[in-house]
Amino acid sequence: MMDTRVPEIKTVEAPEGVEGAGFFATSLEKVVGMARANSLWPLPFATSCCGIEFMATMGSHYDISRFGSERPSFSPRQADLLMVMGTIAKKMAPIVKQVYEQMAEPRWVLSMGACACSGGIFDSYSVLQGIDRIIPVDVYVPGCPPRPEQVIDGLMRVQDLARNESMRRRNAPEYQALLESYNIK
Amino acid sequence: MTPQESAAAPEVAVAEDPVKVQNARVLALLHRLFGEATFTDVEEQYGLLSVTTTREHIHGVIAGLQQDQEIKLNFLTTMCGINYPEDEGKELGMIYHLHSLTQNIRLRLKIFFPVADPVVPTLTDLYNSANWMEREAYDFYGVIFTGHPNLIRILNVEDMDYHPMRKQYPLEDGTREDKTDLFFGR
Numbered sequence: 001m002m003d004t005r006v007p008e009i010k011t012v013e014a015p016e017g018v019e020g021a022g023f024f025a026t027s028l029e030k031v032v033g034m035a036r037a038n039s040l041w042p043l044p045f046a047t048s049c050c051g052i053e054f055m056a057t058m059g060s061h062y063d064i065s066r067f068g069s070e071r072p073s074f075s076p077r078q079a080d081l082l083m084v085m086g087t088i089a090k091k092m093a094p095i096v097k098q099v100y101e102q103m104a105e106p107r108w109v110l111s112m113g114a115c116a117c118s119g120g121i122f123d124s125y126s127v128l129q130g131i132d133r134i135i136p137v138d139v140y141v142p143g144c145p146p147r148p149e150q151v152i153d154g155l156m157r158v159q160d161l162a163r164n165e166s167m168r169r170r171n172a173p174e175y176q177a178l179l180e181s182y183n184i185k
Numbered sequence: 186m187t188p189q190e191s192a193a194a195p196e197v198a199v200a201e202d203p204v205k206v207q208n209a210r211v212l213a214l215l216h217r218l219f220g221e222a223t224f225t226d227v228e229e230q231y232g233l234l235s236v237t238t239t240r241e242h243i244h245g246v247i248a249g250l251q252q253d254q255e256i257k258l259n260f261l262t263t264m265c266g267i268n269y270p271e272d273e274g275k276e277l278g279m280i281y282h283l284h285s286l287t288q289n290i291r292l293r294l295k296i297f298f299p300v301a302d303p304v305v306p307t308l309t310d311l312y313n314s315a316n317w318m319e320r321e322a323y324d325f326y327g328v329i330f331t332g333h334p335n336l337i338r339i340l341n342v343e344d345m346d347y348h349p350m351r352k353q354y355p356l357e358d359g360t361r362e363d364k365t366d367l368f369f370g371r
Contacts, residue, residue: 124358
Protein backbone atom coordinates (compact mmCIF):
# COMPACT_ATOMS: atom_id res chain seq x y z
CA MET A 1 0.00 0.00 0.00
CA MET A 2 1.29 3.42 -0.86
CA ASP A 3 2.21 5.86 1.91
CA THR A 4 -0.11 8.78 1.40
CA ARG A 5 1.03 10.85 4.38
CA VAL A 6 1.89 14.41 3.53
CA PRO A 7 4.89 15.84 5.40
CA GLU A 8 3.89 18.53 7.82
CA ILE A 9 5.07 21.86 6.49
CA LYS A 10 4.92 24.83 8.78
CA THR A 11 4.13 28.04 6.98
CA VAL A 12 3.75 31.54 8.31
CA GLU A 13 0.36 32.29 9.72
CA ALA A 14 -1.70 34.96 8.04
CA PRO A 15 -1.79 38.33 9.79
CA GLU A 16 -4.91 39.61 11.50
CA GLY A 17 -7.54 40.66 9.00
CA VAL A 18 -11.05 40.30 7.73
CA GLU A 19 -11.72 37.12 5.88
CA GLY A 20 -14.68 36.18 3.74
CA ALA A 21 -15.58 34.10 0.76
CA GLY A 22 -12.93 34.80 -1.84
CA PHE A 23 -11.26 37.76 -0.14
CA PHE A 24 -8.95 38.62 2.71
CA ALA A 25 -8.41 42.17 3.88
CA THR A 26 -5.62 43.41 6.13
CA SER A 27 -3.32 46.38 6.37
CA LEU A 28 -0.50 46.66 3.86
CA GLU A 29 1.97 47.29 6.65
CA LYS A 30 1.30 43.86 8.17
CA VAL A 31 1.72 42.07 4.86
CA VAL A 32 4.91 43.91 4.05
CA GLY A 33 6.24 43.28 7.56
CA MET A 34 5.48 39.59 7.22
CA ALA A 35 7.18 39.40 3.86
CA ARG A 36 10.25 41.27 5.06
CA ALA A 37 10.58 39.23 8.23
CA ASN A 38 10.50 35.94 6.37
CA SER A 39 12.91 36.78 3.62
CA LEU A 40 15.77 38.49 5.41
CA TRP A 41 18.79 38.19 3.19
CA PRO A 42 21.84 38.32 5.42
CA LEU A 43 25.23 39.66 4.41
CA PRO A 44 27.75 37.68 6.46
CA PHE A 45 30.62 39.99 7.32
CA ALA A 46 32.74 37.31 8.94
CA THR A 47 36.25 38.21 10.05
CA SER A 48 37.15 35.51 12.56
CA CYS A 49 36.00 32.58 14.68
CA CYS A 50 32.37 33.78 14.96
CA GLY A 51 32.26 33.38 11.19
CA ILE A 52 32.99 29.67 11.62
CA GLU A 53 30.07 29.42 14.01
CA PHE A 54 27.92 31.22 11.47
CA MET A 55 28.88 28.63 8.86
CA ALA A 56 27.48 25.97 11.18
CA THR A 57 24.32 28.08 11.56
CA MET A 58 24.05 28.34 7.81
CA GLY A 59 24.66 24.62 7.22
CA SER A 60 22.04 21.92 7.07
CA HIS A 61 22.18 20.99 10.76
CA TYR A 62 20.94 24.31 12.12
CA ASP A 63 19.76 25.63 8.76
CA ILE A 64 19.19 29.35 8.93
CA SER A 65 17.11 29.08 5.74
CA ARG A 66 14.22 27.74 7.81
CA PHE A 67 13.75 31.38 8.80
CA GLY A 68 13.71 32.70 5.27
CA SER A 69 17.40 33.58 5.22
CA GLU A 70 17.93 31.14 2.42
CA ARG A 71 20.31 33.26 0.49
CA PRO A 72 23.35 34.80 2.14
CA SER A 73 23.97 37.83 0.00
CA PHE A 74 27.58 38.63 -0.69
CA SER A 75 26.68 41.95 -2.21
CA PRO A 76 25.47 44.62 0.21
CA ARG A 77 23.12 46.01 -2.46
CA GLN A 78 20.77 43.04 -2.22
CA ALA A 79 21.11 42.43 1.52
CA ASP A 80 18.64 43.34 4.25
CA LEU A 81 20.63 42.27 7.28
CA LEU A 82 24.29 42.95 7.96
CA MET A 83 25.68 40.26 10.25
CA VAL A 84 29.02 41.43 11.62
CA MET A 85 30.83 38.45 13.08
CA GLY A 86 34.27 38.73 14.55
CA THR A 87 36.93 41.19 15.59
CA ILE A 88 36.83 44.41 13.62
CA ALA A 89 40.24 46.05 13.53
CA LYS A 90 40.33 49.82 13.30
CA LYS A 91 41.68 49.47 9.80
CA MET A 92 38.59 47.42 8.90
CA ALA A 93 36.13 49.94 10.39
CA PRO A 94 35.75 52.17 7.28
CA ILE A 95 35.04 49.05 5.21
CA VAL A 96 32.26 47.93 7.55
CA LYS A 97 30.80 51.39 7.36
CA GLN A 98 31.03 51.47 3.59
CA VAL A 99 29.29 48.10 3.34
CA TYR A 100 26.53 49.39 5.60
CA GLU A 101 26.16 52.53 3.50
CA GLN A 102 25.85 50.47 0.34
CA MET A 103 22.88 48.54 1.71
CA ALA A 104 19.44 49.70 0.66
CA GLU A 105 16.69 50.49 3.17
CA PRO A 106 15.22 48.72 5.02
CA ARG A 107 18.41 47.42 6.63
CA TRP A 108 19.20 45.87 9.97
CA VAL A 109 22.45 45.06 11.72
CA LEU A 110 23.17 42.05 13.90
CA SER A 111 26.38 42.16 15.91
CA MET A 112 27.54 38.65 16.71
CA GLY A 113 30.03 37.80 19.44
CA ALA A 114 31.91 39.68 22.12
CA CYS A 115 34.40 41.28 19.71
CA ALA A 116 31.83 42.83 17.40
CA CYS A 117 29.70 43.95 20.36
CA SER A 118 32.38 45.46 22.59
CA GLY A 119 35.87 44.61 21.39
CA GLY A 120 35.84 41.47 23.54
CA ILE A 121 39.19 40.35 24.88
CA PHE A 122 40.95 42.59 22.38
CA ASP A 123 41.31 45.65 24.54
CA SER A 124 43.95 46.90 22.15
CA TYR A 125 44.97 50.05 20.33
CA SER A 126 44.32 48.37 17.00
CA VAL A 127 40.82 46.94 17.57
CA LEU A 128 37.53 48.75 17.29
CA GLN A 129 35.80 48.57 20.67
CA GLY A 130 32.38 47.57 19.35
CA ILE A 131 30.90 48.15 15.91
CA ASP A 132 28.20 50.39 17.37
CA ARG A 133 30.85 53.12 17.31
CA ILE A 134 30.58 53.31 13.54
CA ILE A 135 27.17 51.91 12.56
CA PRO A 136 23.84 51.55 14.41
CA VAL A 137 23.23 48.01 15.70
CA ASP A 138 19.77 46.45 16.08
CA VAL A 139 20.53 43.14 17.80
CA TYR A 140 23.55 42.11 19.87
CA VAL A 141 24.34 38.41 20.24
CA PRO A 142 26.77 37.90 23.14
CA GLY A 143 29.15 34.97 23.44
CA CYS A 144 32.69 34.02 22.53
CA PRO A 145 31.65 32.66 20.13
CA PRO A 146 27.86 32.32 20.47
CA ARG A 147 26.31 28.96 19.73
CA PRO A 148 24.28 28.59 16.51
CA GLU A 149 21.11 28.54 18.63
CA GLN A 150 21.99 32.01 19.89
CA VAL A 151 22.57 33.26 16.36
CA ILE A 152 19.19 31.88 15.31
CA ASP A 153 17.63 33.57 18.33
CA GLY A 154 19.29 36.83 17.29
CA LEU A 155 17.94 36.39 13.78
CA MET A 156 14.46 35.84 15.21
CA ARG A 157 14.76 39.09 17.17
CA VAL A 158 15.59 40.83 13.89
CA GLN A 159 12.52 39.16 12.41
CA ASP A 160 10.45 40.63 15.24
CA LEU A 161 11.84 44.05 14.40
CA ALA A 162 11.12 43.60 10.70
CA ARG A 163 7.61 42.36 11.39
CA ASN A 164 6.57 45.06 13.82
CA GLU A 165 8.46 48.10 12.65
CA SER A 166 6.81 50.86 10.71
CA MET A 167 6.96 50.14 7.00
CA ARG A 168 8.60 53.47 6.40
CA ARG A 169 11.04 53.47 9.26
CA ARG A 170 13.60 55.35 7.23
CA ASN A 171 11.35 58.42 7.21
CA ALA A 172 10.98 58.53 10.97
CA PRO A 173 12.71 61.55 12.51
CA GLU A 174 14.37 59.46 15.24
CA TYR A 175 15.84 57.12 12.61
CA GLN A 176 17.09 60.11 10.65
CA ALA A 177 18.63 61.50 13.82
CA LEU A 178 20.24 58.14 14.58
CA LEU A 179 21.90 58.00 11.17
CA GLU A 180 22.85 61.64 11.54
CA SER A 181 24.63 60.82 14.83
CA TYR A 182 26.70 58.22 12.96
CA ASN A 183 27.37 60.74 10.20
CA ILE A 184 25.79 58.46 7.60
CA LYS A 185 24.39 60.37 4.60
CA MET B 186 101.46 11.14 22.07
CA THR B 187 101.06 7.64 23.49
CA PRO B 188 98.67 5.18 21.83
CA GLN B 189 96.37 5.39 24.88
CA GLU B 190 96.03 9.17 24.57
CA SER B 191 95.27 9.14 20.86
CA ALA B 192 92.60 6.50 21.48
CA ALA B 193 91.00 8.63 24.18
CA ALA B 194 90.94 11.83 22.11
CA PRO B 195 88.02 10.90 19.77
CA GLU B 196 85.89 10.03 22.81
CA VAL B 197 86.37 13.50 24.24
CA ALA B 198 85.31 15.05 20.94
CA VAL B 199 82.15 12.96 20.87
CA ALA B 200 81.24 13.95 24.42
CA GLU B 201 81.47 17.63 23.52
CA ASP B 202 78.18 19.32 22.59
CA PRO B 203 78.07 19.49 18.76
CA VAL B 204 76.00 22.69 18.96
CA LYS B 205 78.72 24.39 21.00
CA VAL B 206 81.36 23.20 18.57
CA GLN B 207 79.44 24.62 15.66
CA ASN B 208 78.78 27.92 17.46
CA ALA B 209 82.46 28.26 18.27
CA ARG B 210 83.26 27.64 14.62
CA VAL B 211 80.75 30.27 13.46
CA LEU B 212 82.04 32.79 16.01
CA ALA B 213 85.60 32.18 14.90
CA LEU B 214 84.52 32.77 11.32
CA LEU B 215 82.76 36.02 12.30
CA HIS B 216 85.90 37.23 14.08
CA ARG B 217 88.08 36.27 11.15
CA LEU B 218 85.85 37.99 8.56
CA PHE B 219 84.89 41.16 10.38
CA GLY B 220 87.25 41.52 13.33
CA GLU B 221 86.76 40.75 16.99
CA ALA B 222 85.88 44.33 17.92
CA THR B 223 82.78 44.23 15.70
CA PHE B 224 80.92 41.88 18.02
CA THR B 225 79.97 42.13 21.68
CA ASP B 226 77.64 40.29 24.06
CA VAL B 227 78.09 36.80 22.65
CA GLU B 228 75.30 34.54 23.94
CA GLU B 229 74.22 30.97 23.27
CA GLN B 230 70.66 30.80 24.56
CA TYR B 231 69.12 27.41 23.79
CA GLY B 232 72.09 26.73 21.51
CA LEU B 233 71.34 29.69 19.26
CA LEU B 234 74.42 31.84 18.76
CA SER B 235 73.58 35.47 19.29
CA VAL B 236 75.90 38.44 18.87
CA THR B 237 75.48 42.19 19.18
CA THR B 238 77.01 44.56 16.68
CA THR B 239 76.42 48.17 15.66
CA ARG B 240 74.31 49.75 12.96
CA GLU B 241 77.49 50.92 11.22
CA HIS B 242 78.55 47.28 10.76
CA ILE B 243 75.25 45.46 10.34
CA HIS B 244 74.84 45.86 6.60
CA GLY B 245 78.42 44.83 5.87
CA VAL B 246 78.22 41.82 8.19
CA ILE B 247 74.98 40.49 6.70
CA ALA B 248 76.22 41.11 3.15
CA GLY B 249 79.51 39.36 3.95
CA LEU B 250 77.77 36.34 5.51
CA GLN B 251 75.43 36.11 2.53
CA GLN B 252 78.34 35.99 0.11
CA ASP B 253 80.71 33.87 2.19
CA GLN B 254 81.10 30.48 0.52
CA GLU B 255 82.04 28.65 3.72
CA ILE B 256 78.96 29.38 5.81
CA LYS B 257 76.41 30.51 3.16
CA LEU B 258 74.12 32.34 5.59
CA ASN B 259 71.89 33.32 2.71
CA PHE B 260 68.39 33.21 4.19
CA LEU B 261 66.90 36.03 6.29
CA THR B 262 64.49 34.16 8.54
CA THR B 263 63.09 37.22 10.25
CA MET B 264 63.88 40.64 11.56
CA CYS B 265 62.06 42.68 14.16
CA GLY B 266 62.29 45.77 16.28
CA ILE B 267 62.53 45.92 20.04
CA ASN B 268 62.26 48.66 22.65
CA TYR B 269 64.05 48.82 26.02
CA PRO B 270 63.18 52.32 27.31
CA GLU B 271 65.41 51.95 30.40
CA ASP B 272 68.63 51.46 28.36
CA GLU B 273 69.69 55.03 27.80
CA GLY B 274 71.25 55.62 24.39
CA LYS B 275 70.20 52.13 23.19
CA GLU B 276 66.46 52.29 23.64
CA LEU B 277 65.60 50.84 20.27
CA GLY B 278 66.97 47.73 18.63
CA MET B 279 66.73 45.55 15.58
CA ILE B 280 67.19 41.80 15.68
CA TYR B 281 68.09 39.77 12.61
CA HIS B 282 67.84 36.00 12.31
CA LEU B 283 69.94 34.39 9.60
CA HIS B 284 69.86 30.80 8.45
CA SER B 285 72.15 28.76 6.26
CA LEU B 286 69.87 26.42 4.38
CA THR B 287 72.70 24.26 3.07
CA GLN B 288 74.48 23.78 6.41
CA ASN B 289 71.60 24.30 8.85
CA ILE B 290 73.35 27.00 10.82
CA ARG B 291 71.40 29.74 12.51
CA LEU B 292 72.69 33.07 13.76
CA ARG B 293 71.04 35.96 15.58
CA LEU B 294 72.40 39.47 15.21
CA LYS B 295 71.32 42.42 17.33
CA ILE B 296 71.91 46.13 17.04
CA PHE B 297 70.85 48.88 19.43
CA PHE B 298 70.60 52.62 18.86
CA PRO B 299 69.11 55.71 20.53
CA VAL B 300 65.40 56.39 20.15
CA ALA B 301 66.17 60.00 19.22
CA ASP B 302 68.10 58.85 16.16
CA PRO B 303 66.42 55.64 14.94
CA VAL B 304 68.19 55.37 11.60
CA VAL B 305 69.38 52.02 10.28
CA PRO B 306 70.63 51.01 6.80
CA THR B 307 68.14 48.95 4.81
CA LEU B 308 68.68 45.33 3.85
CA THR B 309 66.36 45.49 0.85
CA ASP B 310 69.36 45.55 -1.48
CA LEU B 311 70.41 42.14 -0.07
CA TYR B 312 67.09 40.46 0.67
CA ASN B 313 63.77 41.32 -0.99
CA SER B 314 62.03 39.74 2.00
CA ALA B 315 63.40 42.57 4.15
CA ASN B 316 61.03 45.01 2.45
CA TRP B 317 57.86 44.19 4.37
CA MET B 318 59.69 43.33 7.60
CA GLU B 319 61.35 46.74 7.62
CA ARG B 320 58.00 48.37 6.96
CA GLU B 321 56.65 46.47 9.96
CA ALA B 322 59.52 47.66 12.18
CA TYR B 323 58.92 51.19 10.95
CA ASP B 324 55.20 50.86 11.59
CA PHE B 325 55.47 49.57 15.15
CA TYR B 326 58.77 51.06 16.39
CA GLY B 327 59.46 54.01 14.09
CA VAL B 328 62.81 52.71 12.89
CA ILE B 329 63.86 54.63 9.77
CA PHE B 330 65.57 52.44 7.18
CA THR B 331 67.74 54.54 4.89
CA GLY B 332 67.52 53.37 1.29
CA HIS B 333 64.22 51.52 1.69
CA PRO B 334 62.20 51.94 -1.53
CA ASN B 335 58.76 52.36 0.08
CA LEU B 336 58.93 52.98 3.83
CA ILE B 337 55.25 53.37 4.74
CA ARG B 338 53.01 51.72 7.34
CA ILE B 339 52.10 48.12 6.57
CA LEU B 340 49.68 46.88 9.24
CA ASN B 341 48.25 49.81 11.17
CA VAL B 342 45.85 52.41 9.84
CA GLU B 343 47.61 54.87 7.55
CA ASP B 344 46.72 57.96 9.56
CA MET B 345 48.07 56.62 12.87
CA ASP B 346 50.36 59.29 14.33
CA TYR B 347 52.56 57.21 16.63
CA HIS B 348 54.44 53.92 16.74
CA PRO B 349 52.34 51.74 19.03
CA MET B 350 54.84 49.11 20.19
CA ARG B 351 57.10 51.69 21.78
CA LYS B 352 56.58 51.16 25.47
CA GLN B 353 55.65 54.73 26.32
CA TYR B 354 52.28 54.15 24.64
CA PRO B 355 49.57 52.07 26.34
CA LEU B 356 48.61 48.79 24.73
CA GLU B 357 44.93 49.17 25.66
CA ASP B 358 42.38 51.21 23.80
CA GLY B 359 41.78 54.42 25.71
CA THR B 360 38.11 54.63 24.76
CA ARG B 361 37.03 51.30 26.25
CA GLU B 362 34.09 51.86 28.60
CA ASP B 363 33.10 48.51 30.07
CA LYS B 364 36.29 48.08 32.09
CA THR B 365 36.13 51.16 34.29
CA ASP B 366 35.20 49.06 37.33
CA LEU B 367 36.87 50.34 40.51
CA PHE B 368 37.89 46.90 41.81
CA PHE B 369 37.98 44.51 38.89
CA GLY B 370 38.66 46.76 35.92
CA ARG B 371 41.97 48.01 34.80
